[in-house]
Amino acid sequence: MIDALLIAPFIFAGVASLLLGKRSKRYASYLSIASALIGTLMATYAVISENVAAVTRYTWIAFGGYSINISLTDAHLNMLLVLLIYIIAPLIMFYSLGFMDKRDEQSRFYFEINMFAAAMILFAISANLLTMIVAWEWLGITSYLLIGFWYHKKRAARAARMSITIIVFGDIAMLAALIVLWSTYGSTSFTYLLSQAASPIISVIGILIALAIFTKSAQFPFMGWLAEAMEGPTPVSAFLHSSTMVKAGVFLAIVLMPIFYETHIINLFLLFGIITALIGITNAVSAKHIKKILAYSTMEDLGLMMVAVGLNSIAAAIFFFVVQTFYKALLFLDAGAVMRANGEKESIFEMRGSRSNRLLFATMAIGALSIAGIFPFSGFLGKIGIDAQAATNIPLYAILIAIDFVSSAYIFRWLFVPMRQTSDTVLIGRYKRLPKSMVLPGVILAVSVFAADIIYFKLPAYLSIASISVGALHAVIESVAVALGLIISYYVYARSHMLKRHKSISMLLHNQLITEALYYSVGSVFYKVGYAFEYFEIYLYRFVKIIGALVYEAGGQIRRSVNGDVNLYVAGVAIGFIIMLLFVVFYL
């Protein structure tokens, strides 16, 4: 029963915010924080109580002897995701207290973000594909509303449209998977699906679900929407990229990993994961937008998680899944604070003086050290887990180490460039006067980045999975690569302030434009076919008109023939008589 209750706080806060409307003032945010905290308590209880995985079924539709069920589970893996969401959610809501300071936007914002979170919770506790698809499509719709929250910005509206177009594709693939699964087995339960042996039908279902996963988790070739989604408000970006939405795809991949393994679809995850990670790092190195660098870094993270799934290592995937949540939320929240202090500038090269607010800078540094994978920080665990799994495959291992090196380089670029000295006292003053609610969540997350190290010891037992043993050699290789990235970044961006940009190289690296051109060309093919069909439509219309005209013309001719010309009548009678005669002779 507790699993159904877990959704309640978000639904309550969302509906209440909507009903408060324009009068909401700050009540909507206080309400959201309070209910999210209540949810945190419930989720903590659910994790600590270590209940046996029980599935609760509610019949949604009963039809002709069949029943279509909503079914919820409190298995440990699901509760882990719920807890992650409920750790991040109150912090996001608290951050929004300072960030969303425009009164007339509050009601809409809290309604949408609470509904989004509710959809994610429903996703996290769903035990069958039907429940999951309900949550899955609602994640898509609410993320559309959130990304396009500032729809008065042309780019925000465009980004929202881009994301929903890709996500609708995945939703429909998921629907097709659901239909095939249900029609074949009469059940959509995951436990039932996982108990099936590999068969062609299972492969088809697996491919369809993998497509849906790729759209939601922004894998190649569907990765284009992820960076564009940065047009949304910063709390949304932080939420979207840390514990929700993009993680939904990875989570589903982890849940259904045995199916993917048996049908060899797992190799697709490996391949597309690597491609996505490479696209992510090349873009991150060349991007200038402070949030987009982080978005490309998320793309890299998601790619690495898919690699872990592709290596059939559930432990590595989950380690990275958990640690990425904390440092990515932290970095996004800090990026929003830096942007706020710099007057909503977006390029890191136009920002300065992030060291003026010591607390903020400390949390930023901790986040960056963690994402790069420096030893005591939890990011190290995530990276080393995946590297260790790939160790038997030397080319793959080399690629992963290269990715570690580059990601370390770009994240310190992200840290060092806005750090540059400034003598602008107004700017320093703005840093100092940042709302407390925009800095404190970062502190809590920075502590969590350390605290997340315990997952290495606790998680395998909790989820009853095999732990990963990390060799010292891997740790050393990884640390050297990361340190190299840090040093290069330091000398290039912090010491020498080498800001001269090599345009040709950056164009090559920043291939987001190529992705968009690809989408555009796919879209334009569809539109060209559409125009061809429109031509056909017009000709069909003309054809119908011609038939009408012919009938009209025939009527006129017949009318003109009935004109009292006796010879014509006699001829008609004669021809009719002959036809009748022929009929009698041949037919009877």
Next chain:
Amino acid sequence: MILIPIMMLVLLAAVVGEYIIPERHSRALGAIASGIVLLLSLYLILAFNSMTAVQTTFSVSYISSFGIDLSFVLSNISVILVLLASIVSFAAVIGGNPGGERRRASNALIMLFELAAIGFFTSGNLFILFIFWDVGVVSAFFMINYLGSGGARSSAKNYLIYSIFASALLLFGIMMIYFYTPVHSFNLSTIEASGASIPIWVQETIFALLLIAFFVKMPVFPLHSWMSDAYSDASTQGSMVLSGILSKFGAYGVFILFLMLPISHTYAKYILIIAIVSALYAAFNAMVQSDLKRMAAYTSMIESSLILVGIAAYNSFGSEGAVYGMLAYGLAASLMFLSVGSIEFTFGSREIAAIKGAVKSASASVYSFLIALFGSTGVPITAGFIADLFIFIGSYQSYGFVGLIPIASLVMMGGYLYYAVDRSFLSTFKHSHPVRIEYWHWDMGYAVLVAAIIVFGILPSILIGLR
């Protein structure tokens, strides 16, 4: 079932009443009459499962020498369609005529059309069914011709030619059924019982004739040329009932055709092919429209094709999905036309390029359009999801992966509709200026339709449990 004639009498009284009362009370009268009908049809839904066979039938002898009775039978399909007709008509009356132009004629036509729809969906006699069909056709003709805008005269003419053609085929087919059934009957249940004894070639002929007639109404490729003009030139109320109810005349017709003639199921796969072609054809055409109302028109054509997919599946899931689809898509299409019509009234145009930034000044209409979009693409908790699910489970069970092809039209529908929303409502780069403001009674119309879409999306068991 005495309630059906009562509903019709209420509506008839309202039609007459519209010409007696002063113009300012017109909307109130329409709202009361269609509100009563709505309440009665809700009662019918709730009480349907506890009714006996006697209670669902009403029959009075009319022309007894030909076996023509005024007979109304409430089946589990028709009760849902009556509900659809009453919801859409109620919303059309209270929200559909923002300018209040010619409101007496407009409301009277809606009432007349609703009467025809209720008669058509519940009729137990083919002759009566044909009469109501033609009443519906004629009242819809005036909604286009007299109340429409743009090239309304020409569109109405096209519509009428197609409809008369369809009516002639329908009448001819009904006559053939009458003469070839052993007992010479117009009675639907008698024909269903003795349909197998009609000779095969006669069944095939009747099937072809009636199918063409119903395809014109749905409309389905290639008999849809009247559709885009008629839907877009009709008044807002007119296009609401055209897309929401009149197109379901055709779908319901195909349904009873499958019930009457056993030969039908051998042709089901060809119908599936027509439905697939029609869905994709409409999707590609909708994509390139620059006029939002024409886009909505092609969207409703996709929905008709999906209903046809469900019927062609010819199994319990497909049929249930088709019936649910008639309700869900009917509600979504009429909501879409209502919001587009209101936006047109507010901005004086419905070209996508001319209603930029509509979300600022017509936010209720824009959000309603979005909900109609969700309903059409089948987002969960809207009724469209249940319809999609059942239709495609049915068609997959019957035809395998071929049956899943039309699902592609849903992706395309999402794609072009979201693109249209981005280019029109959200684009505030150079935003258009409204010429009028929103009125409160539009919101009532939206509220009715949105509530229906969401209630039937969350609680499908209200309708799916019906015997």
